[in-house]
Amino acid sequence: DTGVSQNPRHKITKRGQNVTFRCDPISEHNRLYWYRQTLGQGPEFLTYFQNEAQLEKSRLLSDRFSAERPKGSFSTLEIQRTEQGDSAMYLCASSPASGYTFGSGTRLTVV
Amino acid sequence: GQQLNQSPQSMFIQEGEDVSMNCTSSSIFNTWLWYKQDPGEGPVLLIALYKAGELTSNGRLTAQFGITRKDSFLNISASIPSDVGIYFCAGPISNAGGTSYGKLTFGQGTILTVHP
Numbered sequence: 001d002t003g004v005s006q007n008p009r010h011k012i013t014k015r016g017q018n019v020t021f022r023c024d025p026i027s028e029h030n031r032l033y034w035y036r037q038t039l040g041q042g043p044e045f046l047t048y049f050q051n052e053a054q055l056e057k058s059r060l061l062s063d064r065f066s067a068e069r070p071k072g073s074f075s076t077l078e079i080q081r082t083e084q085g086d087s088a089m090y091l092c093a094s095s096p097a098s099g100y101t102f103g104s105g106t107r108l109t110v111v
Numbered sequence: 112g113q114q115l116n117q118s119p120q121s122m123f124i125q126e127g128e129d130v131s132m133n134c135t136s137s138s139i140f141n142t143w144l145w146y147k148q149d150p151g152e153g154p155v156l157l158i159a160l161y162k163a164g165e166l167t168s169n170g171r172l173t174a175q176f177g178i179t180r181k182d183s184f185l186n187i188s189a190s191i192p193s194d195v196g197i198y199f200c201a202g203p204i205s206n207a208g209g210t211s212y213g214k215l216t217f218g219q220g221t222i223l224t225v226h227p
Contacts (some may be wrong), residue, residue: 033213040219040220041219042115042199042201042217042218042219042220043154043199043215044217045204045214048213048214055212056214091154095213099159100215102153102154102155103153104152105151105152105153107151
């Protein structure tokens, strides 16, 4: 396990469709984070898991967004009824106690 | 709020030149992090700073944690073409209850272009 893996790398979807992204963290890392990055901006925090518990959600995470980490290992981020404003890079990061490793992200384009 | 402002927004330099960029905030941070992001990839940590006044180097990169804890600087010496990318500063932020959980706030980035 050499790093944080995210799939798919790219996703193009029509407005109104649902999409799901997957993140496989570094295996011994108990902390997992999702961030969103739009063009010309730095990443913005979305949500945080410690093992399987989702401990914090940003106000950016509207009710169309849901994230899970069912067994404390991989995580999924689902966006329902996608809107054009959801177009962004979705980054996952994992951490033991401190210090992040980011994945390469999933680039979502909503058309 | 706990927002980070980076300057300059972009830089165009010749290979071999030194580069300096900074990051400021109206809030105090106890940790400053500098990341580099290549196109289509996630950010990669370059340097972490944990103490006011600290000066830390990583190869040709040097970063400083400002004495006021409200700013940080990153310097790159003798730039090379592979230094091209976006450089972000970041720091940990807390929720209303004061808990951090390790979440970060990022600046908007400095885009570096190096001409051979």
